[in-house]
Amino acid sequence: MFDADWPHRLHSAEQVRALDAQIIAAGTPGFALMQRAAAACWRALRKQFGEVGALTVLAGSGNNAGDGYLIALLAQQAGWQVQLYWLSEPAGLRGDAQLAVQAAQAAGVAMQAFDQQAEANGVLVDALLGTGLSGEVRAPYRAAIEWLNQQTNPCLAVDIPSGLCADSGAVLGAAVQADITVTFIGLKLGLFTGAGPEYVGTLVFADLQAGETAQTAPSVAQVLTSDTVPRLPPRSAACHKGQLGHVLIVGGDLGMGGAVLLAAEAALRLGAGMVSVATRAEHVAPLLARLPEVMVKAMRSAADLQPLLARASVVVLGPGLGQSAWGISLASAVAASDVAQVWDADALNLLAAGTLRAPQAPWLITPHPGEAARLLAISSAAVQAGRPQALARLCGRYPATVLLKGVGSLLAEQGSAVSCCVHGHPAMAGPGLGDVLSGAVAALWAQGLSALEALQLAVWLHARAGEQLGAQGRGLAASDLIAVMRRLLEEHAPCRT
Structure with missing residues (x-):
């Protein structure tokens, strides 16, 4: 500790x-x-x-x-x-x-x-x-x-x-x-x-x-603590949802609808003004039943995505995306847009495979060591043997704000200082936690923080929530983090003074 x-x-x-x-x-x-x-x-x-x-x-x-x-x-x-x-x-x-x-x-x-x-x-x-x-x-x-x-x-x-x-x-x-x-x-x-x-x-x-x-x-890095992570400013009494950003989650191929649901719920609970999900038609009804506050649109092709991209402030690409023709089509449309983007999971795998090109829009990537290894064409062991060097190489190769996940997560962007997250818990080793983090990053970015600031705050909230919940032992579900992250955000940066 x-x-x-x-x-x-x-x-x-x-x-x-x-x-x-x-x-x-x-x-x-x-x-x-x-x-x-x-x-x-x-x-x-x-x-x-x-x-x-x-x-x-x-x-x-x-x-x-x-x-x-x-x-x-x-x-x-x-x-x-x-x-x-x-x-x-x-x-x-x-x-x-x-x-x-x-x-x-x-x-x-x-x-x-x-x-x-x-x-x-x-x-x-x-x-x-x-x-x-x-x-x-x-x-x-x-x-x-x-x-x-x-x-x-x-x-x-x-x-x-x-x-x-x-x-x-x-x-x-x-x-x-x-x-x-x-x-x-x-x-x-x-x-x-x-x-x-x-x-x-x-x-x-x-x-x-x-x-x-x-x-x-x-020094070579700064620790993320309540004193060093950014704060969202308090909201004015007259603010409305249109001032708080519109997060669009793109993904959820067949059998993977839970990933977009987790990202959407995290974006909603971390304060995004509006949240939309672009996913398979089969997931629309379950998503609306769980999150009636979220707008859900069935995607048959990339053409269906264009109206949503036009309204979005930040797009999350990757949760449950898969690597089929359906996912590649949607990912290509996102990559070609000028909307700020958070890439995770299969978006990174498609990028590493050369199927997707890096976007020209503001961009944030969140690879775990295996994904980082594919992006750098090295082994996961090599990434872990030189995590600071791997982070520097990712920042140099991709024009993005980068999070290298793992114990002691490292984050930076080209020309910035490195931050290190020293919080977390082994109980966080489970499915869906990356989806929650992606949605949280997008929500904070959409509310006006810079990409790096949003990443720093989201990573800290995510790790602190996992640390607190992990004290209860095994069986931590990704969705458990969301309510705790919301509480920690309010303690750190109250909605109103």
């Missing part, structure tokens, strides 16, 4: 290293920073696990190892049973890390080389690799990571679980499965996106008294 008191900006590993150097250049000794980091880990360890009385540290090389030696020192001074296993000869460590080695040795901390017969006592501390890792984990570190993951003892990771990429959240061959991670100075993007949240456990942030230096430093 993201703490409301944490900074709203996320950094790359390189940016945090630059911050570290800047703090040292401003007068704080590097060893003092290392001591603060170790103290933060020690406090978090005792708060999370209590007085276990035993500690086992695995230390690599560099400053991450130095933190580990100092954590071992603090535990030794507290009277705990301490064992440190090193993977890099202590005498070979340099600078502040060597000072940490000497302090631990002077306190009598037991140290020996790591091997597979190492004993795991008490809380385990991962001080192996830190944020400097750029390629896949190699021996002997991979064996040490596998050993840590085989133990049943609780594990604390220093700064980042070893083997996890700080920039993308990708697992670089193998990564420590931590119960708690204490990260320093600046929050790293990789802790929040990709596989990051699966490996971090409980996240604790310690700024090490970086203060204003960290607050003004460059």
Whole structure:
């Protein structure tokens, strides 16, 4: 869970290293920073696990190892049973890390080389690799990571679980499965996106008294929070539906009418002035029975769509669209229009296949990793291994506002800053949630927000609603989100002041 008191900006590993150097250049000794980091880990360890009385540290090389030696020192001074296993000869460590080695040795901390017969006592501390890792984990570190993951003892990771990429959240061959991670100075993007949240456990942030230096430093992404997402302005007493946009949902081939229904209901409940649905004739009566407020039109061909396009403010293309001749005909008509458009699902698959061309109109796309892989002609694994890079490539290839879905959803448009959604819940893994999101984005866009603003607000509302409902457990239905999103929107941006 993201703490409301944490900074709203996320950094790359390189940016945090630059911050570290800047703090040292401003007068704080590097060893003092290392001591603060170790103290933060020690406090978090005792708060999370209590007085276990035993500690086992695995230390690599560099400053991450130095933190580990100092954590071992603090535990030794507290009277705990301490064992440190090193993977890099202590005498070979340099600078502040060597000072940490000497302090631990002077306190009598037991140290020996790591091997597979190492004993795991008490809380385990991962001080192996830190944020400097750029390629896949190699021996002997991979064996040490596998050993840590085989133990049943609780594990604390220093700064980042070893083997996890700080920039993308990708697992670089193998990564420590931590119960708690204490990260320093600046929050790293990789802790929040990709596989990051699966490996971090409980996240604790310690700024090490970086203060204003960290607050003004460059970042790679901004977290979507109630303080950073846009707000719809309050409505005047004299406003009417014609001022609030007309959302048109296009899709719902045979057997997939529920998708357009979900998108339409979300658009209606998130405040669009009017909502229309263009779908198969077979879906008209069920849609009207469920949503009598929505205008539903049977589509025999693209010619039937033209009058609706002429009246629409924003079109949602893709929910239940399918890839038959019927869906392709409607999609081609939408793509050729000058109406603002949200593309999802099969609209993206048709685009990736070359069946559809990108529109000239303002445009927003919402691919999940599989759809993104097809759009970029790479594998889903490659997308997940470099989510920030995949987002940048999508923004460069397509003249659109882009949402890359998944844990730690990323969104941006060409030339904009990246936003990251840190909310959500595993219970959201189910059908129809993307349809709800598409309808919500369109409604907010139709009411006057920019495409990027509408996307930011809709993604945040969607994830927060899923988070709240997910607390009830499995079985979350996409339609459950809509009422909660409406309530959250009113709390965030009241309809009237």
